[in-house]
Structure formats: C-alpha cells, structure tokens
Amino acid sequence: MNFTLPGTRRIVLDDDPADLVRIDRGAECAPQDAGLSEEAVAAIAEAMLDDMFGTRIYPAVTFCLRRHGRIVLNRSIGYARGLAPERPLALNARVAEPDTPVCLFSASKAVIALLTHKLAEEGGIDLDRPVSHYLPAFSGDGKTHTTIAQVLAHQGGFPQFSAEGHGPEVLTDWDRCIERICDMPAEAGGRRLAYHAFTGGFILGEVIRRVTGSSVTEYLDSRLRKPLGMRYFTYGLDGRSRSRVAENHVAGQPVRWPVSRWAEEALSVPFEEVVDISNRDFFMDAVIPAGNLYATAEELSRFYQMLLDDGIYQGRRLFEPATLARALRPASNQFLDRTLKIPMRYSEGLMLGMNPIGLYGPMCGAAYGHLGFMNILGWADPSRGISAALMTTGKAILGGHLVTLMRSLGVLNHHCGGLRA
Template sequence: MSLALPNTRRIAIDTDDLSGITRIDRRAEVDPREVGLSPEAVEQIWQAMGDMYRTRVYPALTFCLRRQGKIVLNRSIGYARGLAPEHPLAPNARRAEPDTPVCIFSASKSVVAALIHKLAEEGGIDLDAPVSRYVPAFSGQGKSRTTIAQILAHRGGFPFFTADDHGPELLADWDACIDRICAMPAERGGRRMVYHSFTGGFILGEVIRRVSGQSLTEYLDSRLRQPLGMRYFTYGLDRRSRSRVAENYVAGQPVRWPVSRWACQALSVPFEEVVAVSNSDFFMDAVIPAGNLYATAEELSRFYQMLLNGGHYHGQRVFEPETVARMLRPASPPQLDWALKIPMRYTEGLMLGMDPVGLYGPMCGAAYGHLGFMNILGWADPSRDIAAGLMTTGKAILGGHLVQYMRSLGTLNRLCRDV
C-alpha cells in the first residue's frame, strides 16, 4: 500500500513484486544465525526496505547491514539510471546493484571529520586550537578564536555562504570557497548550533591540506580508503566509473515556501538545482568535503564498522581507540539546530541518535552516524552491534515516504535490539 500523497512525484513502475529488480550479494551475506538473528528476522528487515521502495519515491535503493561485524544484508532494488519519477522506464535503463556507487552528499561530513581526528591523532593539529593557527587568513570578522572542535560540532558561526556566493560553480572552485569563507563575517564561535552545510567542510579540508602537505583525496586515500580496501569511497568520481554511478532525481511533494527558502539557504542553491548538478561531470570532477563522497552502501557500512570496532578493521589499526572515543563523544545536549529546524545532538563530526525517536529510528539513543541528502544514512549502533549504509536516489523533502522510512528503521531496530 502506497503512502504517497496526491501530486507526489513518483516512479511509474509496478512495485507489487520486487523480485525482478532486486539484486542480492550472496557471496557476502552470512547465515544470520551466526550473528544471533533468525532468517525470518532478516527477511522482515529486508521486507521493510522493500516497503520503503514501494512508496515509489526512490528509483534505486541499496542497503547493507552488518551485525557483529558480519554482513547479513547487501542488496539493491530498482534502477541506477533510466527510471525517473513521472517518466516511463527508459529502454536502456540500468539496474542498481549492491556495488553501485552513489553520492552520499552530506554523509560525507563524517569522513572529513574522521580525517581531521586522524590528523590530530598524528600530532599535526590540536582540535581545541583556533583554526587561524593553521589557516592564518581565517581570522577577524568574528572568527579569530573559532576552534576546529567548534566547527566539527556545527558551532563555527559561519554556516552559509552569502547570498551573492550561491551557485554550484562556487562549490567546484576550492580556492574561491576558502577565500570567501575566510573573508565572511561570523558570529562568535560556539554561540549557536547551526548546521554548516558546506562551509565547515571546506575549512576542515584546507586544514588537512596545509598541515599534511597532501590534498584531501590523497590524505583520505592513505588513511582510510586503502587501509579499508575500498573500491570507491573518495571525493568525486573517476571517469571510468561514471557509467555505473546512480543518478539522482527530484521526487516527492513539490518543495514550497517556507521549506524551499530553508532548503536553499542550507544547500547554497535551490533544491531542484542541487539534484540536477549532482548528475553532472563538473560535480564529479570537484572535491566538496562536506558533499560529494561516492561510496557503495557496503563501503559506508564498512566505515562505521571500523568505528564500532574502536578504530580497527580486519586485524589492522586504522584509528587509535582514544581518537574514536573523542569523535563519538557528545558535544552538547539536544538543542534546536537553527538551520535544520529540528532538535539535534552532535559529536565533533557525527549526528547522534535520540530516544524515544531520532534520525536512526525509534530508541536509537546509542546510535551515531550521519544523514545525507535525502534519506541517505550511514550509522552504527553499539547497543545492537550493527553498522549500516542506506542509499536512495529519489530526492524528496516532503511526502508520505517519510512515514515508511521511520517504520522501516523501527522494524530494523526492533529485530536487532538484542545484542
């Protein structure tokens, strides 16, 4: 049964039987009984993901769930390209696969945050020091005492580019972004919690570049991508991989004022333009620390499994336990985020769950991870011993799909509640 409301932009496809458009990575999935789950429970979790797809908002959905470090689900539903809401299926449509790369948008923030924590672990920076110690131009205009830790916790005081700076071309010009951020005025760091959609990521990336002497992608490659054995998991996407990438589509209810104004402010460009730009070559050529890391659902789950393991993965130490502990430490109690307009709990780089309900579903107070535009989610929950990645390609702010989204997470949390 569809939860979609009238006028919702939805895919024109029969969703009664999803078996023909479902792909399963059987080589990766283990018998769920090895990790304390019944086959019936895992099938119910996958059915809940299918119910998300049946809202017909997402042309493609990929999902990977680890329990006790082992993969119990690594699957995909739908089409990576050629199935747009309100359009018939294209003759050359390409099915989504479990290893289809997807842009994770703001879920990228957790990765640049992890790299900053790694740089501190290596002795390159002090997280509690002013950013201006490492980027001297980042001073004055209210920012001279703003610390790296405050930026990680969305308390830097410079959450948005100015109205004159809006536009996708700016995000592809690293040096121009740094110049504008350094020049813009800001309130005193730490005063308010306001989601920094792009600005914080660029400054964190610039600190990494200046201190390490490497580009952000080089530092990521040596500290995370190679140690974790990732195929993708980097900012931007090489040209040989672009034929496999999942395309993004506008879906759901039309975005109207005042939500359209809030979305434009947070995203730096209008909502629908973000979606169109994300499918372009120039976006995939760019390095946008807070917004254009490409990964599979399994790779995103693997990253969070490493954090869940206290910094190690498959016998190698990627982060020190103390580094992970600081990254997971709450930066403040729940407070209203003035940009997102909802109560949030942040660490220095991650979004925390909440009870009785939060980003990761009901009773997820122990969970941590990050949300991406829109309904992309990477997270771990130590109370359930799970690490997961959920990728979707229908970009919808409003609509009945949100009800099913929370129901699906509720099913997962209920069935995995016993560690």
C-alpha cells in the first residue's frame, strides 16, 4: 500500500521494480532453517523492500535479516547512483546491490558507544568518572562533573554545537570540533534527556584517542572490524570504494518551520546541507564518530547478531557478558527527548524499543539498536531472535512513508514472533 502524500518529492521511474531486485542467494538460508515458512519470508521481503521502495521516497533500499543466526534475507532494490527524486534516470545509473555500502549517519553511534564500553572492559576508562578526568579541557561551564556514562545516554548537557556561524564542513575538522565543544557552556550532565547528534560522538572518540594513543579508526579495526571480518564498517570511505557507495538525496515533504528549525538544532547544520555534504569527498575523508560509518546492510546485521550472541562471533569472544549487560540496560525511563521532540528510551549508547510501538515496530520493547538519518535502522530483538538492518537513501522527515515503515516493521515482527512476543 502506498501512503505517499501529495506534494512529496518522489523518484520518477519507468522500470519494473521487480527488475531492480538483487538477491544474495549464496547467503540466504532456506526459510525453515530459520524457523520461518516460505510465505512468511515472502511477506517480509515484500514489506521491507517492495513496499518501502514503492513509496518512491528511496532511490535505493537494502535489507538484511538474520533469525536464529541464519541470514534469511539479504537483498536490495533500486539504484545506488543516478536516480534522484524529481530527476530523470541518469544514463550511467547503477543498480544497488546487497553489498552496496551506505553511510549509516547516526546509526554509527551504536558503534562508537560499544567501542567506549570495550575500552571500559579493558580497564582504560571508568564510565562513571567525569570526562574531564581523561580530557581536562572538557571542564567548567557545567561540564566538569559530566560522566562518560551520561554522554553515552544523551544526558551530557551539550546536545549541539554553539550557534556561532559555521558551515557544515566544521564536522570534518576533528580538532576544531573538540575545541568548540570544550569551549562552549553546557548544562550539568544528567539534568535532561536531549539527543547529542554529533557532539557526544566526538567527545567519546577523543577519550578513546587520548587513552589508547590510537586513532578511533585503528581502535575500531582491532576490536570490531577485523574480528568480524568486515569489508567496510569503518568511518569514512577509501577512494577505491567511493564508486560503489550509495548516494543520498533529499526527498519527501518539504521541511518547513518549525520542523526545519528543530532539524537544524538537532543536526547543527540545515537538513538539506547534511544530505549534500554526505555525497562529498571531504565527508568521506573525515572521521565523524556519530555520523559517517559506512557499511552494508549485512555487515550492520552481523554486528547486531554478535551482540545478540552475547558478544561472541565465530567462537571468539569480543565483549564480556557484563559489558553488554551494562551497554543494553535502560539508562532512564521513557522521557520526552528535548532534541528529537518525541518520547525516547536509551541505554548507555543505544536506542531501546518500546511497547506498544517504538522505533523497531509494534511490541518491540525488548529490542535495541539505533536509528540513522533518515529511516536507516540497525537492531536486534532477542524476543524474536532477529538481527536486522534497513538502509535507505532518500532523506525525508515528514510524509506517508513513515506509515509504510511502521506497517512494514509490523509485518516483520508479526512473522518473526507475533505482536505479543
């Protein structure tokens, strides 16, 4: 069912969508091996790929679903490059593949959070100590006693950069970002829940860098990327991979006041500028811990499957059970997020599901993961035994596509465990 509203910026395409589906048949198991029927898998594929692409908001959609550790679906639909809303298909357009890398945007936060928990597991930091203990410049103006745990839980008191004039390129200047955060005033940590779109990631990354003497990328490589056997799954993208990356495009309903103001406050730069810079080389050259990790849908699902498997991947333990127990436990009750303007429930680093409905669909109170800008999702749901990743390249805040997303997640949750799971 198509819930697209009039006036929506949509892709225009004459192709039969069925011709644009790509399936990683070598990876997908037989439905019964994952405890599902063929009809259930077909319904999930239709909901998560066909229906999402049918909104004409997303030039490309990639989706990977694991159940009980087995890959049930690893598929893509649409064009990775050469197709944008309200533009004709380019002559050099390239169809998306299941292994097409996509920028995770804020879904990257789950990774920097787990790296921070890993450093605590190794004894490098104490999550309950102030950030200023490891980064002395992060002090004064309400910040001195703010703990690492509070930053992880979006209660650090510095949710966005100060309002001083700056362009989007500031996000690619690591040292300048750290300097600006340390210089600006903030609330005392823990006073209110307010999503830290970029600021928290830089501070967590700087703590990792100061304590380990290694870059965030090096620490990610050694603790997660290489042990998990990832091809991408890193901040930024090397030159040889850029021809394969999926382009991002503004889509959906025009973003007007007051939503436009809220979006700019949350993102620190205007909505459409974020989309534009994400396709630029200087963005892919940068390391933005909370916003520019690149991965395939299968890689993100693999990461969450490792968490679902109690920190073990192919017989190797990557996280201790106590580390994951802390990373996944609620850091607060459900409260209104002052940045996102919606009720949210966080752990120290992850967005938690809610009942009767939440980010991961209906009756997803046991789920955990993270949302990415916009409608990128990576999550695990232990009540259903699933780890999943949904990647989309059309960036829309408002519109009927949100109804389609919730309906699609409802179909997925129903077939993987029922709405009462």
